[in-house]
Amino acid sequence: xxxxxxxxxxxxxxxxxxxxxxxxxxxxxxxxxxxxxxxxxxxxxxxxxxxxxxxxxxxxxxxxxxxxxxxxxxxxxxxxxxxxxxxxxxxxxxxxxxxxxxxxxxxxxxxxxxxxxxxxxxxxxxxxxxxxxxxxxxxxxxxxxxxxxxxxxxxxxxxxxxxxxxxxxxxxxxxxxxxxxxxxxxxxxxxxxxxxxxxxxxxxxxxxxxxxxxxxxxxxxxxxxxxxxxxxxxxxxxxxxxxxxxxxxxxxxxxxxxxxxxxxxxxxxxxxxxxxxxxxxxxxxxxxxxxxxxxxxxxxxxxxxxxxxxxxxxxxxxxxxxxxxxxxxxxxxxxxxxxxxxxxxxxxxxxxxxxxxxx
Amino acid sequence: xxxxxxxxxxxxxxxxxxxxxxxxxxxxxxxxxxxxxxxxxxxxxxxxxxxxxxxxxxxxxxxxxxxxxxxxxxxxxxxxxxxxxxxxxxxxxxxxxxxxxxxxxxxxxxxxxxxxxxxxxxxxxxxxxxxxxxxxxxxxxxxxxxxxxxxxxxxxxxxxxxxxxxxxxxxxxxxxxxxxxxxxxxxxxxxxxxxxxxxxxxxxxxxxxxxxxxxxxxxxxxxxxxxxxxxxxxxxxxxxxxxxxxxxxxxxxxxxxxxxxxxxxxxxxxxxxxxxxxxxxxxxxxxxxxxxxxxxxxxxxxxxxxxxxxxxxxxxxxxxxxxxxxxxxxxxxxxx
Numbered sequence: 191x192x193x194x195x196x197x198x199x200x201x202x203x204x205x206x207x208x209x210x211x212x213x214x215x216x217x218x219x220x221x222x223x224x225x226x227x228x229x230x231x232x233x234x235x236x237x238x239x240x241x242x243x244x245x246x247x248x249x250x251x252x253x254x255x256x257x258x259x260x261x262x263x264x265x266x267x268x269x270x271x272x273x274x275x276x277x278x279x280x281x282x283x284x285x286x287x288x289x290x291x292x293x294x295x296x297x298x299x300x301x302x303x304x305x306x307x308x309x310x311x312x313x314x315x316x317x318x319x320x321x322x323x324x325x326x327x328x329x330x331x332x333x334x335x336x337x338x339x340x341x342x343x344x345x346x347x348x349x350x351x352x353x354x355x356x357x358x359x360x361x362x363x364x365x366x367x368x369x370x371x372x373x374x375x376x377x378x379x380x381x382x383x384x385x386x387x388x389x390x391x392x393x394x395x396x397x398x399x400x401x402x403x404x405x406x407x408x409x410x411x412x413x414x415x416x417x418x419x420x421x422x423x424x425x426x427x428x429x430x431x432x433x434x435x436x437x438x439x440x441x442x443x444x445x446x447x448x449x450x451x452x453x454x455x456x457x458x459x460x461x462x463x464x465x466x467x468x469x470x471x472x473x474x475x476x477x478x479x480x481x482x483x484x485x486x487x488x489x490x491x492x493x494x495x496x497x498x499x500x501x502x503x504x505x506x507x508x509x510x511x512x513x514x515x516x517x518x519x520x521x522x523x524x525x526x527x528x529x530x531x532x533x534x535x536x537x538x539x540x541x542x543x544x545x546x547x548x549x
Numbered sequence: 550x551x552x553x554x555x556x557x558x559x560x561x562x563x564x565x566x567x568x569x570x571x572x573x574x575x576x577x578x579x580x581x582x583x584x585x586x587x588x589x590x591x592x593x594x595x596x597x598x599x600x601x602x603x604x605x606x607x608x609x610x611x612x613x614x615x616x617x618x619x620x621x622x623x624x625x626x627x628x629x630x631x632x633x634x635x636x637x638x639x640x641x642x643x644x645x646x647x648x649x650x651x652x653x654x655x656x657x658x659x660x661x662x663x664x665x666x667x668x669x670x671x672x673x674x675x676x677x678x679x680x681x682x683x684x685x686x687x688x689x690x691x692x693x694x695x696x697x698x699x700x701x702x703x704x705x706x707x708x709x710x711x712x713x714x715x716x717x718x719x720x721x722x723x724x725x726x727x728x729x730x731x732x733x734x735x736x737x738x739x740x741x742x743x744x745x746x747x748x749x750x751x752x753x754x755x756x757x758x759x760x761x762x763x764x765x766x767x768x769x770x771x772x773x774x775x776x777x778x779x780x781x782x783x784x785x786x787x788x789x790x791x792x793x794x795x796x797x798x799x800x801x802x803x804x805x806x807x808x809x810x811x812x813x814x815x816x817x818x819x820x821x822x823x824x825x826x827x828x829x830x831x832x833x834x835x836x837x838x839x840x841x842x843x844x845x846x847x848x849x850x851x852x853x854x855x856x857x858x859x860x861x862x863x864x865x866x867x868x869x870x871x872x873x874x875x876x877x878x879x880x881x882x883x884x885x
Binding site: 269322325326329330332333334336337338340341344345348349350351458459462465466469505506508509511512513515516519520 | 622624626679680681683684685687688689691692694695696699819822823826827829830834859860861862863864866867870871874875878879
């Protein structure tokens with residue numbers, strides 16, 4: 191958990207400890223990864239419509255947004271709370287440039303024009319925010335990005351010319367081409383799955399590419415990297431740019447999923463939800479955010495019934511989420527993945543104990 | 550001050566001109582052309598006074614936040630929850646006993662106790678792990694928000710203003726001149742002025758306590774280097790607990806103040822957390838004078854913005870933060 195804070199203590203890990211074969215895709219030799227991939231691909235055959243969209247597609251969308259945070263926090267050491275804001279901005283831009291129920295605001299562009307423009311603007315927005323956030327270090331990043339997120343929320347609430355105030359944008363059109371309604375349950379699931387997989391592998395790839403390695407170097411010791419000739423701030427801003435694009439993709443999918451967007455979708459609580467998802471899942475691996483998102487979505491969907499069945503007040507979902515988050519932060523520095531690895535290594539040889547990451 | 554002018558003559562000039570223009574706008578009788586251009590002077594004066602008094606409230610919230618951050622490097626994102634809790638406690642006491650003053654005392658003590666418990670039970674266990682502490686405060690803010698929603702519901706509460714503070718008073722500020730040549734003086738709610746004066750008194754007292762007493766010396770030393778301070782034999786944990794209690798208690802008082810001249814409801818915690826974040830980012834993190842300056846600027850910007858450019862008011866606040874970050878990332882009155 192001390193991603194940002196390490197200053198001079200954590201880099202004592204000897205460089206020789208890193209195995210030289212890290213450039214391979216780790217999933218190829220992992221049967222569990224293949225099993226998960228197959229299950230995800232044939233999900234429409236197994237799951238009901240409700241589970242397919244409300245649980246799995248939502249999980250993948252939230253996971254994609256949280257993945258962008260995981261990339262920044264895990265590899266860049268920058269905990270940004272504005273990832274959901276960027277996603278929401280992309281969603282708003284889709285509604286503003288594309289077709290929506292608010293005819294006097296929406297420009298009515300076709301989706302293939304509106305979506306790239308929205309993505310480009312969201313990336314620009316996130317990069318600018320990132321450029322602002324990297325001017326200060328570590329713990330301040332949280333404060334600044336939270337301030338950006340909150341300011342955006344209040345702005346969407348106040349502004350009627352572009353963001354239509356607190357009612358937001360309704361009936362956002364979704365793409366329809368080649369005779370397929372891409373918002374119909376099964377095509378939409380595959381669109382979401384494809385995007386999430388793309389983002390996942392992109393993050394995995396970048397984490398092993400020279401840029402990702404340099405970024406991890408910047409995370410561990412910015413001063414040393416600067417001395418080696420790397421432009422520390424440029425790496426950080428580039429990381430924000432990439433993460434913003436990923437978050438923007440998630441935001442576009444989210445607005446297609448709900449077909450509406452309002453200030454409530456970009457509220458501070460939602461921003462913090464993304465942090466919770468990433469931290470609960472674990473921010474040292476790209477798979478963590480998706481696990482966190484699944485837990486979050488399952489809890490959000492079923493807590494009400496579950497608590498009512500226990501005879502408790504069903505409205506205490508956020509209390510449960512908050513307590514679960516506290517427990518994870520208290521006991522596992524690496525989220526659910528960390529717990530699982532810890533549990534697995536308890537029986538295994540003790541030589542691997544240092545592997546749990548940098549927490 | 551003279552050093553600042555010597556080192557940044559241009560900025561000093563701009564600041565002096567801005568302050569002079571503001572003072573002229575406040576005290577002078579506006580020529581008719583100006584009234585036509587930007588509206589009546591009464592509206593402007595009200596916005597300025599609202600901004601200054603709101604700044605006082607922001608200062609109360611943000612000074613605790615910045616004090617805790619400065620000493621313990623703990624970005625207490627549950628600070629808004631402490632504010633809201635103080636407001637609810639104040640409301641409960643004021644509704645039960647009818648005493649406004651008592652509600653301040655009880656809110657201060659109750660919220661300070663929460664702060665002490667947090668420091669002893671939670672933050673002491675993870676000292677030096679800034680990010681983990683911040684995450685914990687996020688979790689706590691979620692839990693607190695939901696517990697308070699559970700206990701108090703989603704209603705708006707307003708703490709009753711005591712009878713001796715109700716009603717406006719005339720200020721020696723001319724808001725308009727009648728055609729007959731008679732001066733019209735501005736009427737302004739007394740309670741807001743009293744609260745502003747109280748926050749100034751609290752601010753000055755804090756500044757004196759920090760700069761003129763032994764405990765203040767210890768705290769300042771801790772802000773600069775807590776490890777060395779601990780090595781000199783000071784009971785650093787006790788200092789931490791005291792500072793956390795003070796910071797939390799100030800948030801509690803601010804809650805009662807906010808409940809008196811605005812209202813308390815779920816969601817206010819986030820609003821005041823954002824306000825404190827922006828105030829300390831603008832003013833400089835860990836600095837009490839910085840919190841005062843930042844609170845004044847943000848309060849004024851928010852109120853003037855909401856009067857003159859209503860749909861972009863929040864952008865003004867935000868732009869101030871951006872400009873400060875771009876030009877002086879450590880904040881206006883930063884220590885380092």
